[in-house]
Amino acid sequence: MRVSMDIELKDVPGQMLLALQPLSECKANLITVVHHHQKRTPRKTVPVKLVLETRPESIETIKAKLEENGIRIVRVGEHRFRESINVVLIGHVVHTGIQDTIDEIDRTGFAEVVDLSLSMPGINMLSSALIKIDAVGKEDLHRALSILKEVSAKKDLLMVLPIDIQA
Amino acid sequence: MKTVCCSILGFGAIGQGVAEVLLKKKEYLENIGLEVKVVAVVDSKGATINPEGVDLANCLARKRTDGTVALENLSGVEVIQSVAHDLVIETTPTNIRTGGAGLQNMFAAFQTGKDVITSNKGPLTLKYRELMEAAKVAGSHFRFEATVGGSMPIINLSNEVLAGNKVKSVKGILNGTCNYILTRMLEERASYNDILAESMQLGIAETDPTYDVEGIDTACKLVILANAIFGLDATYSDVEVTGITKVTPEALEMAYERGHVIKLIGEVSRERIHVAPRLVPINHPLAVGGTLNVASVETELAGEITVTGKGAGPIETASAILSDLIAIYGN
Numbered sequence: 001m002r003v004s005m006d007i008e009l010k011d012v013p014g015q016m017l018l019a020l021q022p023l024s025e026c027k028a029n030l031i032t033v034v035h036h037h038q039k040r041t042p043r044k045t046v047p048v049k050l051v052l053e054t055r056p057e058s059i060e061t062i063k064a065k066l067e068e069n070g071i072r073i074v075r076v077g078e079h080r081f082r083e084s085i086n087v088v089l090i091g092h093v094v095h096t097g098i099q100d101t102i103d104e105i106d107r108t109g110f111a112e113v114v115d116l117s118l119s120m121p122g123i124n125m126l127s128s129a130l131i132k133i134d135a136v137g138k139e140d141l142h143r144a145l146s147i148l149k150e151v152s153a154k155k156d157l158l159m160v161l162p163i164d165i166q167a
Numbered sequence: 168m169k170t171v172c173c174s175i176l177g178f179g180a181i182g183q184g185v186a187e188v189l190l191k192k193k194e195y196l197e198n199i200g201l202e203v204k205v206v207a208v209v210d211s212k213g214a215t216i217n218p219e220g221v222d223l224a225n226c227l228a229r230k231r232t233d234g235t236v237a238l239e240n241l242s243g244v245e246v247i248q249s250v251a252h253d254l255v256i257e258t259t260p261t262n263i264r265t266g267g268a269g270l271q272n273m274f275a276a277f278q279t280g281k282d283v284i285t286s287n288k289g290p291l292t293l294k295y296r297e298l299m300e301a302a303k304v305a306g307s308h309f310r311f312e313a314t315v316g317g318s319m320p321i322i323n324l325s326n327e328v329l330a331g332n333k334v335k336s337v338k339g340i341l342n343g344t345c346n347y348i349l350t351r352m353l354e355e356r357a358s359y360n361d362i363l364a365e366s367m368q369l370g371i372a373e374t375d376p377t378y379d380v381e382g383i384d385t386a387c388k389l390v391i392l393a394n395a396i397f398g399l400d401a402t403y404s405d406v407e408v409t410g411i412t413k414v415t416p417e418a419l420e421m422a423y424e425r426g427h428v429i430k431l432i433g434e435v436s437r438e439r440i441h442v443a444p445r446l447v448p449i450n451h452p453l454a455v456g457g458t459l460n461v462a463s464v465e466t467e468l469a470g471e472i473t474v475t476g477k478g479a480g481p482i483e484t485a486s487a488i489l490s491d492l493i494a495i496y497g498n
Contacts (some may be wrong), residue, residue: 086425088446090418117424119417129416130425158413160422160429162446163453164336 001136002053002082006074008045022065028054035118083141084134091157094120104151111144112134170202171496174250176243176272178210178236184481185256186223188489205318207246212377213237214246232477242470243268245276256299256488257438260330266290277301286313286484292387295394308495313487315388316460317474318343325396325464330347332466334396336436339453339462341388343429343478344372344379344419345411353419356447359412371433371458381410385433389440397437487497
């Protein structure tokens with residue numbers, strides 16, 4: 001998941017290293033660092049904005065390590081779902097339990113179905129569904145698609161994936 | 168002037184296309200120092216042979232009026248073994264189960280030291296390694312650009328024009344019939360079966376469209392690309408194949424409303440060979456309509472290079488055969 005973090009550094013040499021070390025130790029991927037050296041806080045500290053990618057379970061460790069290093073954390077904002085994909089399902093989508101198909105994704109905790117379009121032209125005809133799945137990260141999206149692939153195979157549904165996704 | 172004596176084995180649509188192109192390009196070929204002399208034409212009923220060069224215009228006329236060019240009861244293999252020539256242009260029909268007459272013709276050609284240019288996928292899908300080995304042992308040239316994507320240069324583009332670039336993957340639409348069906352289903356909001364019937368009436372789909380719509384034809388082309396570009400030893404069983412028979416007009420419409428079309432996409436890399444209907448953004452280079460084919464070659468240095476063109480058609484396919492011929496004998 002992607003996390004934005006506002007921190008404050010003391011205006012002495014070596015502070016940035018102390019701020020970035022915990023991220024590296026927790027294998028977080030640093031996306032941006034904005035160092036507002038001109039904008040001092042009332043506490044005379046330097047505000048820094050970080051955006052990083054990390055596993056949800058690492059956030060508390062990162063926060064603890066930053067605090068250990070004497071870094072003040074002002075705000076942590078999570079952008080939970082940042083990967084999104086449309087998938088088309090064709091077959092007896094409804095008769096084979098569409099709620100159950102959605103639940104399989106939703107119960108993962110790292111991905112969920114956020115939109116659904118459905119077309120049922122006739123009782124004995126194939127129905128078609130377009131579902132939008134949001135996931136915490138790329139890897140999680142692939143895990144969700146693997147689950148959907150298994151469900152589709154079990155229910156004899158044709159799963160049509162976007163061209164830029166490894167099918 | 169270099170004289171190339173050749174036979175045309177298989178005188179259906181493609182073989183006749185080759186004859187037409189050779190007639191049309193006679194002067195051009197002479198200007199680049201090539202005289203292409205067709206010494207034998209063979210169809211399923213027999214052969215017409217003339218060591219001084221058969222009259223191609225006459226062959227085309229007789230094929231139209233009599234349904235055959237046969238004047239002598241000889242098969243392709245017999246012509247290869249008994250008539251002196253340099254090159255076999257192999258355009259017999261594709262048979263992916265046994266390789267058909269094409270497979271026997273190709274082996275016979277290599278056994279007698281002849282070069283081969285073909286549009287026939289069957290033998291290459293079944294026995295790629297053996298054929299390459301036979302060509303190598305014989306010291307023969309073996310080219311088959313016309314087997315994948317008709318006139319579109321995919322194999323020669325990857326192996327020659329882009330030489331030095333590592334090709335990471337090739338993906339695209341390699342079957343015009345499927346592309347036509349999916350395009351029309353979306354345009355007309357019509358069912359797969361209705362558009363398939365229309366395609367058969369127009370002659371775009373075969374009487375037995377299974378090879379096309381089940382993705383088998385695309386899979387065979389991917390096998391050829393896997394072997395020719397990636398140096399794999401792949402066969403049809405290595406391909407994951409899903410066809411278009413289940414695609415509904417409603418699915419196409421829903422995808423379109425979200426900015427996508429559904430296309431039968433074949434994809435080959437060192438890691439996997441895969442054919443399935445995929446969602447393609449409307450503005451994506453692979454989102455071509457009608458019977459067009461398209462292929463995107465992803466390379467290490469040059470990035471993605473996309474070619475679009477007619478994947479079938481006698482003259483277009485003959486164009487690929489002509490380019491192979493010039494590649495072997497030109498200069």
